[in-house]
Each structure stands twice: as C-alpha cells, then as structure tokens.
Amino acid sequence: MTLLDLQGLTKAYPGVVANSDISFAIGKGQIHALLGENGAGKSTLVKTIYGLVRPDAGTMTLEGAPFTPTDPRAARAAGIAMVFQHFSLFDALTVAENIALGMENPPKQRELAQRIREVSENYGLPLSPDRIVGDLSAGERQRVEIIRCLLQDPKLLIMDEPTSVLTPQEVEILFGTLRLLASEGTSILYISHKLEEIRALCEHATVLRLGKVVGTCDPRETTSRDMAELMVGTTLMTPKRDGEALGDDVLVIEGLTAPAPHQFGTALKNVCVSVKSGEVLGIGGVAGNGQDELVAALSGEMPVDAAMVALDGQAIGDLDPNTRRKIGLCAAPEERNGHAAAPDMTLTENALMTAKTRLGLSKNGFLDWPSARDFALSVIEGFDVRTPGPETAARALSGGNLQKFVIGREILQKPRVLVVNQPTWGVDASAAAAIRQALLDLAGEGSAVVVISQDLDEILEIADRFAALNEGTLSPAVPTAGLTMERIGLMLGGAHDMEAAHVEA
Amino acid sequence: MDINPILLLAALMVASTPILLAAIGELVVERSGVLNLGVEGMMIVGAVCGYIAGHSSGNPYLGFVGAAAAGAALSLIFAVLTQFLLTNQVATGLGLTMFGLGLSSLIGQGSKGSPDLTVSKLHIPLLADIPVIGPILFQHDVMVYLSVAIVAGVWAFLKYSRAGLILRAVGENHDAAHALGYNVRAVRVLAIMFGGACAGLAGAYISLVRVPQWIDGITAGAGWIALAIVVFASWKPWRLIAGAYLFGGVTVLQLNLQAEGLKIPVEYLSMAPYLATIVVLVMIRAGRAPASLGKSFHPST
Known part of the structure; x- marks a missing residue:
C-alpha cells in the first residue's frame, strides 16, 4: 500500500x-x-x-x-x-x-x-x-x-x-x-x-x-x-599512505598535568607520549575524558609548565598559541562554529586569523588582504570546499565543507605538528575520506600528526599508534597494526595495565 | 511644607499616562522581536496630529483617533523599511525619531487651538465619592482608564490568546516560527502598527490633556523613557505600570517641590525622574529579552 x-x-x-x-x-x-x-x-x-x-x-x-x-x-x-x-x-x-x-x-x-x-x-x-x-x-x-x-x-x-x-x-x-x-x-x-x-x-x-x-x-x-x-558515486577510496620511515621525535609530552579548567572539565594527569616525524598518533576515548583539555594544552589555549610540552627539543608548554604556530605547532579544535572558525566572518578573515603568523600575512601591523584572499582561495581549491567564494561567511558553509576548510587551513601552513580533535565529526563519507587522506599526506611530508577522535574506525584507518584517554590519564601508545577491538575496549575502559598485571602474575 | 498627597497621587496618574501608553505599544513591538527606537518621533507626530484633529473637529476624542492613525502611519514607514527592505532596526528607529521631530514642527506651524476644547473628567458613580481613594483613582479622564485597560488587554492577549502565543513565538525564534508556517512579517508589521498607534495616543494625551497646547518638541524625551521602562519591566505588562507610575510620580513630586521653592537648584529636581529611573533600572535585574529582538528576518533563509 x-x-x-x-x-x-x-x-x-x-x-x-x-x-x-x-x-x-x-x-x-x-x-x-x-x-x-x-x-x-x-x-x-x-x-x-x-x-x-x-x-x-x-x-x-x-x-x-x-x-x-x-x-x-x-x-x-x-x-x-x-x-x-x-x-x-x-x-x-x-x-x-x-x-x-x-x-x-x-x-x-x-x-x-x-x-x-x-x-x-x-x-x-x-x-x-x-x-x-x-x-x-x-x-x-x-x-x-x-x-x-x-x-x-x-x-x-x-x-x-x-x-x-x-x-x-x-x-x-x-x-x-x-x-x-x-x-x-x-x-x-x-x-x-x-x-x-x-x-x-x-x-x-x-x-x-x-x-x-x-x-x-x-x-x-x-x-x-x-x-x-x-x-x-565513486568507489570510496581508502586512505593510503606511503610507507615512509619515521624520523625523530618531534612532539614530546612529558608529565603533562593540569587542573580542570572549569567546573565540568577534566584534569589531565601525568600524560606522557611522543610523536615522531611522519607519524600519526591516534588518541581515542569517550567524550569528556580530557580531549578538550589536551587540545587546549597542546595548542596553547591553556598554558602549562614549559617543560611539559616540547617541540623539536624546545620547551613550549608556557607559550601562547600564536608563538607556538610560529614555531610550527598548529591545532584544529572540535567545535567548528565558534572555536575553529568565527561564524560571522568571511573565509578570508578566518584564514587570516590562524595563518597570519606562519605565512606572514601582516606587514608592519597592517594586514595583507590580497595574500590572505589568495591563501583562502588555495584552501578552497586544494580541499574541495564547496562555497561561492572566499567572501562567504563561515556559518553559511555546511558542516563538512567548513571542516574541510578548517583542516585545510592548518595543513597548508605546513606545520611541524598538527593537532586535530574530531576531524570528521558530522562530515559525510567522501569529505571524511578526503580529510583523512590529507592528514596522511601531511604525515607523509614529515610532519607529526595527533588525531583525537571518538571514531575508532577512523583511528585504526590512519593512525600508526593508538593511545586511550580515560579520565585525564593517557595509556601508553601501542602500534595500531594487529590491534583488536577487544584490546581497544579494555584500553578505553582504563585497563591499560591489565597485560602487565598478567605478566607479573 | 504644603503638598497635598491626594492631589499629588491623582496628578501622578495623569503624568504617567503618556509614558504608559507609549511603553505598552513598544512592549508589544519588542515581544514580536522588533526594536523600534522611533517611539519619540511617533509620539510627537501623534501629538501634533491629535492636536490639529481635535481642535479642527472640536471633538477631543476625534483628536485621539487621528493621533493613533498618524502614529500607525508613521510606524508603517519603519515597518516597510525594516521588514521588507531589511534595514538595520536601530538606525531606522533613530532616523524615525529625527524625522518625526522635524515633521511635527512642519505640520504644527501656525496651528491654532481653541481654549474651550477640554477632555472632561469622569466622575464614576459611588467609587468617585469614596474619601481619599475616590479623588486619586476615580476622577480622571477616560484616557487614563483606557491606558490601564490597554495594559490589561495586552497582558491577557499575550498570556491567553493563540495570536498572543504566535506573537511571542515570532519574537523568540523567527526562523522556527517561519518553519512552522507562521507569517513572521505580517505578525511584526501588525505589532509595529499597534506600537505606532499607542505612541500616537501617548503624544495626543500630552498635547490635548496634559499641557494642553502645541509647542515644538513637546514630548521632551518621554518616548525614550518609555523605551527604558519596557526593559526595566522585563517585557512584562504589569511591571510596566509600576515603572511608568514611578517615573510619573517623581516627575510630579519634583514639580511640586519646585513650586514649594525648595532650596535645591531646579536643575537637580528636573534631573530627579531620570535619575530615579536609571537607579531602578540598574538595581532591578532585567529579565530575558525576546531572543530575536532586533534581528532582521528574511524568509528564504
């Protein structure tokens, strides 16, 4: 009927x-x-x-x-x-x-x-x-x-x-x-x-x-x-990476401890991990276990002790976001509208805001609009952002398109380290595949990439090593090759030391 | 001192009526999500048109009708500009005030009134004869009672009627109201015209009852006080009466004190009503404004 x-x-x-x-x-x-x-x-x-x-x-x-x-x-x-x-x-x-x-x-x-x-x-x-x-x-x-x-x-x-x-x-x-x-x-x-x-x-x-x-x-x-x-409409491409050898440690996080920034936040407890040049580190965990705080500590929004975060051997834990960008650490937070991008500003303005330092888009205190526009255009073209042009307001873009823009903006600055939180949240399948491929390409060029995600399939697809974040504590990172869902489940549940305990017993 | 509290309180109601009328109109406009800063302009055009209509017809009530029509007509300019041509509401409202001040001067040139035209006081049977309360509450002209009746009507309309619910919904979230199939523009244009008519009545009350004559700039900022009182009343009709009567009360009191020859410079006394309003505004926690207040709405988005 x-x-x-x-x-x-x-x-x-x-x-x-x-x-x-x-x-x-x-x-x-x-x-x-x-x-x-x-x-x-x-x-x-x-x-x-x-x-x-x-x-x-x-x-x-x-x-x-x-x-x-x-x-x-x-x-x-x-x-x-x-x-x-x-x-x-x-x-x-x-x-x-x-x-x-x-x-x-x-x-x-x-x-x-x-x-x-x-x-x-x-x-x-x-x-x-x-x-x-x-x-x-x-x-x-x-x-x-x-x-x-x-x-x-x-x-x-x-x-x-x-x-x-x-x-x-x-x-x-x-x-x-x-x-x-x-x-x-x-x-x-x-x-x-x-x-x-x-x-x-x-x-x-x-x-x-x-x-x-x-x-x-x-x-x-x-x-x-x-x-x-x-x-x-096409065969969905599985992100591929060149099997390039990993380089030296680029980002080293050592004993990162920070109190919860607000009432509903999570305190970070002695987080230790390092990421090599050319490596993708995947960090999994249920939302609210310290993801936002970890991104904030890495991007510089939440300064910590200088020695807790090091980039190429330089202690950067107490630097502000722009100084970190200058040195080579870029970040893309989870919330697209309002955090990663200012909704009512144009794509050019949004591009300028994070890329100004690294790409020298301001001279003597004046903004270089033509170059900023060119940069926004290169992000739009390079990452297939569907929009009428760089003068469009960020809020007019669909979630997937804005996400491609935000990620593309950071990647095109060729950072030494890129930290992304939930890079494909609410993004459709082909856009998600494109974003993942771009992250892998960045790693292929020798950058270190930290992907924080709740999507375990995503992490298994692109990460070299996996670590679980649980109530502000990060498990030791393990290679993703041969990692079973059961093992991941245990790690996410906070039982990182289970195997060690077995061995000792 | 020699101030008669009964006369003072009775004068308070008369002094407050124009502000109350203008404010209740603006309250409806703002509850529909539109910020019309042109209250002062609509009031003064209402004042001059009401004065001319009243004196040329010899009937003060026709004057009020004319004033309401003139206020509504002026507000229609604002409605077309902001709702259809999507101009900025703040700038358009300010422009409307300036336009109204100039227009009223032009219209009012050489207008003559007759001293015989008066709005008679009602003498409500029985109630008016009660000692103390009678003279304070029940011996006023019909517009005083009409203003209170409009406040009561607006309160009931917003609280109990479906149309009132739709009006609040439009002011709260115009996109959602549009998605549910309500005509946001139509609701807002009607609200703006109601606000204009009320402002017109308020102006005519000044030029026909309170002063009563026509002089340039007769409203003297009453429209701005009405706007402030809407915020101070947290967009709630009953609180509006408290706000308007407070302002009116302090105005009447300071006039009486001036007449008594109090040893305070006159300028301080003239300031008193505005100061009192500001102090209360600061002290009272303003409620939540309608969420779409002042935002332009375009049906295609």
Whole structure:
C-alpha cells in the first residue's frame, strides 16, 4: 500500500538544480530512508513534501489524491509531520506552548497538557508539559518535537538527521519509538548519513546524489560500504599512505598535568607520549575524558609548565598559541562554529586569523588582504570546499565543507605538528575520506600528526599508534597494526595495565 | 511644607499616562522581536496630529483617533523599511525619531487651538465619592482608564490568546516560527502598527490633556523613557505600570517641590525622574529579552 507517491519532482535555484526528476514511493507503515551527502538535495525534497518549497515540476500523490501543499499548515492538515534537524523550538516558552504552536487547532492548555502526558507515556518519551524548553537537554527537546508531531496523528513523519545531537542511549529510545509508530501504520521518512543507523532501522532506502535518485536498496541486506559508494558515486577510496620511515621525535609530552579548567572539565594527569616525524598518533576515548583539555594544552589555549610540552627539543608548554604556530605547532579544535572558525566572518578573515603568523600575512601591523584572499582561495581549491567564494561567511558553509576548510587551513601552513580533535565529526563519507587522506599526506611530508577522535574506525584507518584517554590519564601508545577491538575496549575502559598485571602474575 | 498627597497621587496618574501608553505599544513591538527606537518621533507626530484633529473637529476624542492613525502611519514607514527592505532596526528607529521631530514642527506651524476644547473628567458613580481613594483613582479622564485597560488587554492577549502565543513565538525564534508556517512579517508589521498607534495616543494625551497646547518638541524625551521602562519591566505588562507610575510620580513630586521653592537648584529636581529611573533600572535585574529582538528576518533563509 502506497502512502505518498512522488513523480518527477524538480526544483532549481539560481545556479543549481537541487532536485531533478525525483520519483519514489513511501508505503504505509514503512520506515523509508533518504540517503545522500550534504548538498545531494535531501533537504529541498523534504521541504517540498512539507510545503516549504514549491516544486518547478512534478506531482505528489497522497493516498491516491493529488497533494500540493502551499504552506506547512496545509501539509500538516494533510497528515505530514516533520521533526527538524535544527530544532524549531522556542526556548522561552513551555513545552505545552511549543507544542500548541505546531498544531492547527490546539485544545485548551489543560487538556493539551493531559494529552502530552498520555502520548509521552504511551511512546516511552517522558516529558513534563510545564517545563521551559530552554532548560531541556537535546534529547528532551527532540521529544518535544516528536510529541508535537504525534499529537496530530500524522500519516507520514519526516525525521531530518534526528540522531546527530543524541547520546547512544537516547538513540535507542528514539528507535524504539519509531518502530512502535511504524507498527501502528505510520510511515516514516528517515534522513541521515549515518549508515549503521539506517541499517538498524529502515526497510527501504532511496539514495540521492546531486539532486537525482541514483539507486534504491534494502539497507538490511546492503553493506554500509556499498551504500556509501552509492551516495558518493565513486568507489570510496581508502586512505593510503606511503610507507615512509619515521624520523625523530618531534612532539614530546612529558608529565603533562593540569587542573580542570572549569567546573565540568577534566584534569589531565601525568600524560606522557611522543610523536615522531611522519607519524600519526591516534588518541581515542569517550567524550569528556580530557580531549578538550589536551587540545587546549597542546595548542596553547591553556598554558602549562614549559617543560611539559616540547617541540623539536624546545620547551613550549608556557607559550601562547600564536608563538607556538610560529614555531610550527598548529591545532584544529572540535567545535567548528565558534572555536575553529568565527561564524560571522568571511573565509578570508578566518584564514587570516590562524595563518597570519606562519605565512606572514601582516606587514608592519597592517594586514595583507590580497595574500590572505589568495591563501583562502588555495584552501578552497586544494580541499574541495564547496562555497561561492572566499567572501562567504563561515556559518553559511555546511558542516563538512567548513571542516574541510578548517583542516585545510592548518595543513597548508605546513606545520611541524598538527593537532586535530574530531576531524570528521558530522562530515559525510567522501569529505571524511578526503580529510583523512590529507592528514596522511601531511604525515607523509614529515610532519607529526595527533588525531583525537571518538571514531575508532577512523583511528585504526590512519593512525600508526593508538593511545586511550580515560579520565585525564593517557595509556601508553601501542602500534595500531594487529590491534583488536577487544584490546581497544579494555584500553578505553582504563585497563591499560591489565597485560602487565598478567605478566607479573 | 504644603503638598497635598491626594492631589499629588491623582496628578501622578495623569503624568504617567503618556509614558504608559507609549511603553505598552513598544512592549508589544519588542515581544514580536522588533526594536523600534522611533517611539519619540511617533509620539510627537501623534501629538501634533491629535492636536490639529481635535481642535479642527472640536471633538477631543476625534483628536485621539487621528493621533493613533498618524502614529500607525508613521510606524508603517519603519515597518516597510525594516521588514521588507531589511534595514538595520536601530538606525531606522533613530532616523524615525529625527524625522518625526522635524515633521511635527512642519505640520504644527501656525496651528491654532481653541481654549474651550477640554477632555472632561469622569466622575464614576459611588467609587468617585469614596474619601481619599475616590479623588486619586476615580476622577480622571477616560484616557487614563483606557491606558490601564490597554495594559490589561495586552497582558491577557499575550498570556491567553493563540495570536498572543504566535506573537511571542515570532519574537523568540523567527526562523522556527517561519518553519512552522507562521507569517513572521505580517505578525511584526501588525505589532509595529499597534506600537505606532499607542505612541500616537501617548503624544495626543500630552498635547490635548496634559499641557494642553502645541509647542515644538513637546514630548521632551518621554518616548525614550518609555523605551527604558519596557526593559526595566522585563517585557512584562504589569511591571510596566509600576515603572511608568514611578517615573510619573517623581516627575510630579519634583514639580511640586519646585513650586514649594525648595532650596535645591531646579536643575537637580528636573534631573530627579531620570535619575530615579536609571537607579531602578540598574538595581532591578532585567529579565530575558525576546531572543530575536532586533534581528532582521528574511524568509528564504
């Protein structure tokens, strides 16, 4: 039984065709995945279904009748509900008020509060209607959106990247709810680029690339790699490195100890590790175990004792970030918007901010704008950053593109040591592969690279040695060759000395 | 000293009414996420238009209607500039104030009034005869009660009505409101026009009741005080009354003290209402501003 049938949907914006002749059908009670990289046209397509965008050509049929929503209200009235990627919530209002705003004919507040409690209990999504939304966690905020949708008995629930802000436990709760809904006959259109999630949840997938449908598959019977290659359109390259010999120690961290910088921070305890020229050191661990503090201590944002960090034999632990850049240590922190880049400034300005020292982009206190622009252009070209140009504001770039820019900006400064935190977080498959390759290339040219990541597959793919960060303590680094997941799990759990203990026993 | 506290308190309500009217209008505008700094300009255009309309028709209430229309019309310029041409709200609001001051001077040239035109005081049966409270609260003109009624109406509208909820939502997060299918621009244009109409009424109250005559620059900064009081009231209607009456109270008190010939330089007394407002502003922790306040909204993003 088909619920929604799309035929030949086309939508062009000036200079780009977002959707071109897209046709597929969603069945009743089906969990249908919509896959694609950033910029593949997923968002435009769901906005069309939700009435935010009007297609240039093509038709939609909902339960056999033509469906042409002129605005989101019309779509909601027809039974389409949507949970947005960036929550469309109002922080200063209560849960009940937020939900009322998303409904066509909301009941009286008291009645509504009662229904919110009922639905939240039925679907295992605990939520109190009187709380102020600004005080809720990301998972709870998403519940508000979902309950808002469920109260309208939708026929089709659209979920746009719903898990990007959730903890693994919250993801499990969400999947339980979605499966229950599907079993009751609600169709779900699930948009994501997290392939493992789609394999666990969805029964059918449509893959978009550059605005076109390029394939369909049953995710339960297709490997993640095959789906990723469908999305990207080429065989996904596995990062390769030249088997060059490692050089001398470049970065030496010796007894790095620092108190927690703020209330929710983690203290670093006697971290000792060294990285050789041409080597990639991978540091794994669950978030909040000292990653941010380690990056801050290495980049110079958090000065420590001089002797704790040494670069080419020079003690640099007490230097500020710009002096460290000058000597050859560059860093790219995890948070792209607001930490690695200033969101409202242009790419040229952002490029200038970290590259000024190393590339001599200022003369006698005046900025050399033409050179800065050239440098930004070389980052954009060299790292395939998709943007209209270097005068674009950083916040206008998608996550993957901005990440490529941030990493590229540091790499093109040819640092002796590069420290990156979560280099491919929230980045689609092909961009992630490009970033990893660039890091390996940098190491191939003789730099030392420190990659801090929660993605263990990433670390195993590119790192020569692996160390685990656990409550501010770093395990001894071990070669990644021949490392098993079981061993990594033990290291992450803090049991670094287990083997030694066995030997002694 | 010889100040009659009953008369003082009664005068307080009259002195506060223009500020209260202008402030409640601006409160609605700011709750919808727009910062209109043109209150002073809209007030003074309302003052001159209300004066002319009232005296040429011989009916002061027609004067108030005209003032509200003039204030709303002037605010519409602001609305078109900021909501459709996406100009900066601060600069446009300041421009509106300057424009209003000049325009009112131009319109008001040679305007003549008749001394007979008065807004009669109500004498509410029974209540007005209560000793002390009667003269303070229940022997004013209809605009005093209208201003309080507008505050009550705005409070109920924001708290209980769906339209009020939508208005708050637009001021809180215009992108989310747009995504849910609400017309952000339409809501804001209506809010701005309501603010303009209220400012117009406020100006006319000065030129028709409080002074009552037309002189250039008659509003004398009352619009700016109204703006400050909106912040001091944390964008909450009831607190607005407290703020407006505090300012009005100190104004009336210092006028009385001047008349008494107190041995303090007059300049200090004239400063008192502004100082009192600033002190209270500093002492009270201002609440949370609407999150989208002052930001331009473009529906395509």
